[in-house]
Amino acid sequence: MNPFPLRGLPLKGAARGRPPIITIKTMQITAEHLTYVYNPGSPFAVKALDDVSLTIEEGEFFGIIGHTGSGKSTFVKHLNGLIRLPSSQKHYKKPKAKKGQPAPVEPSLKVGEFDLADRKTDFRALRKKVGMVFQYPEAQLFAETVFDDVAFGLKNFEKDLKAEEIEAAVKAATEIVGLDYAAVKDVSPFDLSGGQRRRAAIAGVIVTKPEILVLDEPAAGLDPLGKKEIMELLHRLHRDWCRTIVIVSHDMDEIAENCTRAAVFSEGKLVCALPPKELFLKSEELLSLGLDIPLTAKLCAALAKRGVSVGCDFTVDGFVRAVLGAKGEKR
Amino acid sequence: MTAVSFKNVDFSYGEDGFHMKNFSLDVEEGELVAVLGHNGSGKSTLARLMNGLLLADGGSVEIFGEPLTEKNLYDVRRQVGVVFQNPDNQTVSSIVEDDVAFGAENVGLPREEIGRRIEFALSAVGMEKYRDATVSRLSGGQKQRVAIAGVLALKPRVLVLDESTAMLDPRGRREIMDVVLRLNREEGMTVVLITHFMEEALLCGRAVVMNRGEIVMQGAPAEIFERHEELLTYNLTLPRIGEICKKLQAGGLPVPDTLDIDLLADSIARLLNE
Numbered sequence: 001m002n003p004f005p006l007r008g009l010p011l012k013g014a015a016r017g018r019p020p021i022i023t024i025k026t027m028q029i030t031a032e033h034l035t036y037v038y039n040p041g042s043p044f045a046v047k048a049l050d051d052v053s054l055t056i057e058e059g060e061f062f063g064i065i066g067h068t069g070s071g072k073s074t075f076v077k078h079l080n081g082l083i084r085l086p087s088s089q090k091h092y093k094k095p096k097a098k099k100g101q102p103a104p105v106e107p108s109l110k111v112g113e114f115d116l117a118d119r120k121t122d123f124r125a126l127r128k129k130v131g132m133v134f135q136y137p138e139a140q141l142f143a144e145t146v147f148d149d150v151a152f153g154l155k156n157f158e159k160d161l162k163a164e165e166i167e168a169a170v171k172a173a174t175e176i177v178g179l180d181y182a183a184v185k186d187v188s189p190f191d192l193s194g195g196q197r198r199r200a201a202i203a204g205v206i207v208t209k210p211e212i213l214v215l216d217e218p219a220a221g222l223d224p225l226g227k228k229e230i231m232e233l234l235h236r237l238h239r240d241w242c243r244t245i246v247i248v249s250h251d252m253d254e255i256a257e258n259c260t261r262a263a264v265f266s267e268g269k270l271v272c273a274l275p276p277k278e279l280f281l282k283s284e285e286l287l288s289l290g291l292d293i294p295l296t297a298k299l300c301a302a303l304a305k306r307g308v309s310v311g312c313d314f315t316v317d318g319f320v321r322a323v324l325g326a327k328g329e330k331r
Numbered sequence: 332m333t334a335v336s337f338k339n340v341d342f343s344y345g346e347d348g349f350h351m352k353n354f355s356l357d358v359e360e361g362e363l364v365a366v367l368g369h370n371g372s373g374k375s376t377l378a379r380l381m382n383g384l385l386l387a388d389g390g391s392v393e394i395f396g397e398p399l400t401e402k403n404l405y406d407v408r409r410q411v412g413v414v415f416q417n418p419d420n421q422t423v424s425s426i427v428e429d430d431v432a433f434g435a436e437n438v439g440l441p442r443e444e445i446g447r448r449i450e451f452a453l454s455a456v457g458m459e460k461y462r463d464a465t466v467s468r469l470s471g472g473q474k475q476r477v478a479i480a481g482v483l484a485l486k487p488r489v490l491v492l493d494e495s496t497a498m499l500d501p502r503g504r505r506e507i508m509d510v511v512l513r514l515n516r517e518e519g520m521t522v523v524l525i526t527h528f529m530e531e532a533l534l535c536g537r538a539v540v541m542n543r544g545e546i547v548m549q550g551a552p553a554e555i556f557e558r559h560e561e562l563l564t565y566n567l568t569l570p571r572i573g574e575i576c577k578k579l580q581a582g583g584l585p586v587p588d589t590l591d592i593d594l595l596a597d598s599i600a601r602l603l604n605e
Contacts, residue, residue: 068470068500194370221416221497223369223527224568250500253571292501295571295592302596308603316575324582326603 027112027129027211027244029056029079034107036074036083048074050268056261058211061238062246063255063276066265067290072248075265076214078109079246080130081116081123085109088119111212128157131210131242135217137201141189149189150174150204157208173207174200176241177233195226199233206241213242217249231258256280256294256314264289277313334360334395334489334521335381335411341389342380342544351376351544353390358523360395360488363515365532365552366525368541369566374525377541378493381523382411395488409438412482413491417498418474427453427469427477428462435484445484452480455518456510472503476510483514489521490514497527508534529556529570533590540565557588 036049049071056062066072077083085107086092097103109116114126134140143149150170154161161169174181177199184192189200198218206213218234219227231254238245249255255262256276263273266289272279280286280297287293296312296319303310312322335358342351351373358364368374379385380392383404391398394407415421424430428449435445453459456476461469466477475495482490492511496504508531514520524535532538533552540548540555542565548555555562559569559577569577572590579586579599586598 067502221494223566224529225369225566228568290502295575298592299572299575299596299599302592303600306596306600308600316571316578320575320578320582323579323599323603324584327584 026058030110032108033105052270060260063259063262064248070265071268072265080127085117087117128208129211131205131213133205133215138197147185154207173203177203212244214246252292252294280314332360333357336393339390340387361519363522363535365535365538372541373544378491382408409485411489412487414495416494418471421478422466427464431480448484452483456480471499472506491523493525
């Protein structure tokens with residue numbers, strides 16, 4: 001089932017006999033010169049983001065990496081307006097250019113048709129389109145039954161939904177996260193196992209059918225099998241439910257296996273945004289930033305030292321294929 | 332000497348909850364033991380039984396030969412320190428040194444001794460520079476090191492870490508593992524490390540795998556990871572490097588089962604150059 005049929009069909013030009021110009025509204029994320037300071041003007045001022053420009057295309061499975069305090073969480077909090085750009089706030093005064101200098105560059109952030117630098121933007125509508133799953137989302141479960149918990153966000157976003165519609169949406173969301181709807185709907189979320197609780201919490205976010213789903217460390221604290229299941233769930237969501245997935249992760253193996261591209265943050269700055277197979281060629285640089293590299297990259301480096309070069313995409317299967325392929329060539 | 336000994340321990344959380352039946356395990360003094368198991372396998376119950384947060388229904392838990400009862404609970408807790416998962420749930424004061432002193436103050440140590448203990452504990456975890464720092468401004472790894480220091484200030488003989496690295500980033504995890512290994516090797520501290528990370532288990536002398544309240548496998552970590560089919564049946568996975576070895580073997584490259592990057596690279600390089 002594809003919940004997103006093609007929108008915005010041919011408009012201009014068709015009437016005048018010219019080939020139609022197809023305009024498809026996409027939920028592209030475009031950040032330009034994003035800068036954010038916590039506690040500005042105080043002794044505790046911290047520049048959490050420093051002139052970050054980054055575009056995330058619709059349809060990506062995007063990774064954000066960087067160690068604690070690198071600005072990655074601050075960045076993702078901008079995406080659904082939890083942190084607002086200065087220009088979207090009341091009493092905002094445009095900074096004036098100093099004499100003889102060009103006007104200061106103002107940060108801008110667009111998510112699809114939403115301009116987050118504009119105070120008139122409908123942030124409520126934005127939050128429906130951009131779902132946010134925080135770290136340890138199971139800590140936010142609160143209702144008496146799984147049904148009520150999952151339905152909570154939906155009821156708040158869409159006040160005039162009929163009971164059947166709510167039920168259908170909750171059922172679909174619960175099922176896609178891999179919970180048995182009939183078995184869990186009347187159960188307290190606190191009686192579920194750890195992995196199931198996390199799924200229920202994710203269901204409560206995706207129930208509004210966001211087009212972009214942002215998850216902060218979705219697999220943290222789970223056992224290896226739980227991790228694997230959560231990553232499978234994200235791929236299922238990416239295929240059938242949310243067009244774009246953005247994950248914040250510390251686990252480089254997870255990034256190498258799953259992401260189309262990953263952005264590296266360090267001290268508030270964007271270092272680079274590349275597909276894993278290019279990113280992990282820069283292993284030295286990542287290590288110097290205090291970051292880890294995937295096991296496959298460590299193995300490639302160890303092999304390079306022994307005079308064997310194996311080109312691979314840094315997934316486990318890709319590495320195995322490359323090694324076996326190299327063996328085949330020798331024969 | 333045996334540091335911790337579970338002798339035919341029975342334990343359950345009520346009628347249809349988790350059960351542990353006739354459970355036995357010995358941890359020798361100076362050992363570094365990893366306890367593995369999926370969620371709900373009984374790992375954390377084990378930690379709680381060791382310092383009397385939970386008491387056995389049947390059988391006995393002995394700490395250095397002395398059975399744990401309600402009467403000697405507080406003495407036992409000074410010998411067995413437990414560090415839990417969430418760094419934010421384990422701090423009681425806003426300043427590092429106050430936090431480390433908390434346990435020592437509670438057992439009524441003299442003031443000068445507490446000062447010495449704070450110094451010892453903070454230097455053991457490499458946090459002596461942060462004595463006057465605000466706990467809430469530390470990173471997760473630093474907070475966990477402070478939590479460990481708080482336990483060390485009581486000079487326990489056994490340190491139990493119950494998934495203490497699960498919420499940390501890779502750097503924080505390394506910091507904690509460095510501290511644990513140093514305490515074990517240099518101070519001879521007995522350590523029980525409960526973890527999800529197979530890579531951490533590799534650093535230990537012995538690994539114990541739990542499933543449904545029972546020990547299902549135990550031995551040297553490398554040996555356990557060789558029995559990977561069996562691990563899978565307990566919902567555990569191989570460390571990623573083990574997975575790569577298996578896949579290379581399946582593809583016809585006879586690499587050995589190893590969990591060491593350099594050994595594997597040696598073997599691949601040799602096989603490719605043949």
